[in-house]
Amino acid sequence: MITVLASADVSRYVYRNDSLAPLSQFEATVGVYNSMGEGPFSRVVTVLSAEEEPYAAPSRVWARSLSASEVEVYWEPVPPRTSSEKIIGYENKLKQHCDKQQNVLKVTDSTALLSGLKSSKVYLISVRAQNSAGFGPSSPSFSVTTKKPPPSQPPGAIEWNLTNSKIFLKWESITASQNESEVTGYKVVYRQTWNGRTAILETNKTSIELTAPFGEDYVIEITPLTEGGEGTSSGPIHIPKMSRKQCCAASACPSCAKTAM
Numbered sequence: 001m002i003t004v005l006a007s008a009d010v011s012r013y014v015y016r017n018d019s020l021a022p023l024s025q026f027e028a029t030v031g032v033y034n035s036m037g038e039g040p041f042s043r044v045v046t047v048l049s050a051e052e053e054p055y056a057a058p059s060r061v062w063a064r065s066l067s068a069s070e071v072e073v074y075w076e077p078v079p080p081r082t083s084s085e086k087i088i089g090y091e092n093k094l095k096q097h098c099d100k101q102q103n104v105l106k107v108t109d110s111t112a113l114l115s116g117l118k119s120s121k122v123y124l125i126s127v128r129a130q131n132s133a134g135f136g137p138s139s140p141s142f143s144v145t146t147k148k149p150p151p152s153q154p155p156g157a158i159e160w161n162l163t164n165s166k167i168f169l170k171w172e173s174i175t176a177s178q179n180e181s182e183v184t185g186y187k188v189v190y191r192q193t194w195n196g197r198t199a200i201l202e203t204n205k206t207s208i209e210l211t212a213p214f215g216e217d218y219v220i221e222i223t224p225l226t227e228g229g230e231g232t233s234s235g236p237i238h239i240p241k242m243s244r245k246q247c248c249a250a251s252a253c254p255s256c257a258k259t260a261m
Contacts (some may be wrong), residue, residue, distance in 0.1 A: 022085075022133075024049040049153060051085055054078050054129040054136025058090065058110075061127050063144040068119035068181070068228035071144050073112045078129040080137065089130045090192070093138065097122040106130075119149040119228060120179065148181040150231035155186065155222045158234060162212060167220070169205035174224050181228035193217040193238075217241045 007012060025048055031041035058075035065071050071094075078087055092112045095102035095159060105112055117123065124141040157172040167190075174183050188208055191198040193216075202225065214216060218239040224231035 020049050022049060022051045051131055051133050054087060054131055054133045055081060056129075057137045057139040058083060058127045059139070060130060061125070061139045061142050063125055063142055065144055065147050067112075068147050068149040069115060069117050070125065070229075071114045071117060071125070071146060073114060073125055073127065073142075075110055075127050075139065077110050087119040087129050087131055091128050091130060093126045093128075094123055095122060097143065117146050119146050121146050147228040148179060148226075150226040150228045151176045151180045151183065151224060154232040155234045157223060157238055158222065158237060160220070160237065160239060162239060165212055167212045167218065167224075168207070169210065169220065171222060171234070173206045176226070181226035183224045183226055183231070185225045187223045187225055187230065188220065189223070190218055190220040193219055194202065212239070 003013065003015070020129050025046060027044050028047055029041045029044045038183050046072040056078050061073070061075040063071050063073040073092055075090070077090075080087060089106050089108045090110070090112070092105045092107065092114065093102050094105070094114055094117075096118070097207075105114060111161075114123075114125075122143055122145050124143055126138040126141045128138040129136045144200055153174050155171040155174060159170050161168045169188070171186075185202055185204040186199045186206070188203065188210070189198060190201075190210055199210075201210070210218075210220075218241075220237045220239060222234040222237075
């Protein structure tokens with residue numbers, strides 16, 4: 001088939017034929033002409049007609065609430081109809097129950113992490129596949145409820161004692177209200193102020209023992225952990241360095257005893 005375009009400014013041509021099958025293969029070349037006749041033609045290139053939108057929706061869509069603000073979604077990918085068809089991504093649609101506003105997240109995997117959500121809310125989620133021709137049908141909506149928020153109360157009545165190269169730390173437990181997630185443990189972050197090295201420990205108790213070498217200042221922070229995520233931090237707790245002389249004066253220091261032997 002030869003098509004003549006009677007304009008020197010044209011740089012694009014669309015061939016339309018509704019009877020063509022998707023991904024039909026063509027060979028094309030472009031030449032120029034003027035009043036003196038035809039000029040040279042370009043090299044022959046192989047092109048494919050556009051594919052059809054995905055024919056089916058993703059199957060086995062389900063989701064689980066990770067926290068008060070995050071939900072993870074899973075699904076089975078849509079199998080291609082032919083070896084040349086390619087699914088380039090998936091679109092997740094998310095909206096609150098009885099709410100018209102919806103959020104959209106596009107991913108290339110068969111999982112998606114939806115974040116920035118509101119706590120204790122029911123969300124409806126659907127997924128659809130995308131290829132170069134557009135989007136396929138959406139899956140049936142799947143409902144998931146985000147977890148309760150963590151307690152707003154930070155750890156209180158914090159006490160610490162520095163002796164024998166150890167920091168003994170304790171605090172009051174946090175009691176969650178009815179609309180908050182129960183506390184499952186605590187995260188203790190402590191770092192040396194002079195070089196910024198940070199250590200993170202988790203405990204399900206309200207006390208902990210930390211190693212504290214001589215001659216170093218420490219900053220400690222305690223954060224409650226819940227199903228709904230991390231709660232309100234205690235804020236930085238500054239513990240001044242302890243000298244070897246102070247350690248020996250405080251108690252029988254094993255390290256000092258070895259030095260004296």
